Amino acid sequence: MxxxxxxxxxxxxxHDRLGHPGLGxxxxxxxxxxxxxxxxxxxxxxxxxxxPACTKGKLITRPSLLxxxxxxxVFLARIQGDICGPIQPLSGPFRYxxxxxxxxxxxxxxxxxxxxxxxxxxxxxxxxxxxxxxPDSCVQFIxxxxxATLIQLRPTAYHSISPLQLVRGKKPSISxxxxxxxTAYFYGTHRKLGIYVGYETLSIIKYLEPMTxxxxxxxxxxxxxxxxxxxxxxxxxxxEKCQDIIWNATGMQSLDPRTSEAELEVxxxxxxxxxxxxxxxxFTDYKGVTRxxxxxxxxxxxxxxxxxxxxxxxxxxx
Ligand SMILES: [Zn+2]
Numbered sequence: 001m002x003x004x005x006x007x008x009x010x011x012x013x014x015h016d017r018l019g020h021p022g023l024g025x026x027x028x029x030x031x032x033x034x035x036x037x038x039x040x041x042x043x044x045x046x047x048x049x050x051x052p053a054c055t056k057g058k059l060i061t062r063p064s065l066l067x068x069x070x071x072x073x074v075f076l077a078r079i080q081g082d083i084c085g086p087i088q089p090l091s092g093p094f095r096y097x098x099x100x101x102x103x104x105x106x107x108x109x110x111x112x113x114x115x116x117x118x119x120x121x122x123x124x125x126x127x128x129x130x131x132x133x134x135p136d137s138c139v140q141f142i143x144x145x146x147x148a149t150l151i152q153l154r155p156t157a158y159h160s161i162s163p164l165q166l167v168r169g170k171k172p173s174i175s176x177x178x179x180x181x182x183t184a185y186f187y188g189t190h191r192k193l194g195i196y197v198g199y200e201t202l203s204i205i206k207y208l209e210p211m212t213x214x215x216x217x218x219x220x221x222x223x224x225x226x227x228x229x230x231x232x233x234x235x236x237x238x239x240e241k242c243q244d245i246i247w248n249a250t251g252m253q254s255l256d257p258r259t260s261e262a263e264l265e266v267x268x269x270x271x272x273x274x275x276x277x278x279x280x281x282x283f284t285d286y287k288g289v290t291r292x293x294x295x296x297x298x299x300x301x302x303x304x305x306x307x308x309x310x311x312x313x314x315x316x317x318x
Pocket of ligand 1: 016
């Protein structure tokens with residue numbers, strides 16, 4: 001700071017006390033109220049005064065144009081989802097809700113869940129619904145948090161292949177999976193340690209910085225893993241703080257364990273879908289139909305109306 005104050009900290013102190021006003025408002029308050037030790041002639045120039053709180057408050061994260069051009073996918077190409085809960089108080093019988101958001105259009109869908117066992121069946125049902133109503137759009141990626149990602153990789157009881165393969169048609173690679181909460185060492189000028197907690201994409205891992213506990217990402221290619229070593233949060237100086245996992249702890253899992261209900265719900269949807277696929281299009285006379293991208297336009301070109309119908313419509317009821 002270039003400006004010299006007679007009392008350099010008093011301006012800052014009063015700026016904080018008065019709720020971070022701008023210089024103009026601050027000048028008016030100071031000139032019109034006693035009980036302070038600031039003089040307006042000692043005010044700093046606007047360009048010389050930097051308040052971290054004000055700067056952060058005015059900071060707006062604008063979308064990166066570069067990112068938008070490169071990343072904006074077509075409708076339904078990438079759906080992001082999350083399961084939230086258990087919520088308190090309960091919403092009727094529901095303890096969880098699942099949110100799906102399309103990355104490009106912000107189309108969103110919310111499902112209420114009484115148990116997390118319904119999450120995957122609901123997801124499949126939504127994909128089938130989207131496929132039926134929007135045959136030209138195709139769901140390519142669904143990005144969930146780590147638990148859901150792993151569920152997608154696990155074959156269900158009724159299929160030898162994983163849900164991911166069912167949706168995408170090709171085998172998902174699992175070469176990037178590592179034991180969670182193990183060590184990741186990073187190449188570089190000096191070897192750095194992080195606690196691996198999952199991945200964002202095939203080439204980006206997520207790790208916790210042991211000292212600060214902050215979540216960061218790193219390039220998979222820059223890491224080597226030691227999956228036998230579980231580092232403690234707080235760093236190596238506090239190993240006594242690293243507690244063993246209590247396997248019979250009562251957590252969310254024990255409140256809502258995975259049951260056969262999940263598989264049964266999936267099977268129910270698959271059965272319904274099979275029935276739907278075998279049904280003939282009994283209500284559609286293709287000769288009289290022209291297809292349009294607007295659903296409402298997809299009505300027969302000609303509708304035969306008999307003389308009797310028009311007569312009865314025109315005659316007022318007596
Ligand atoms: Zn401020």
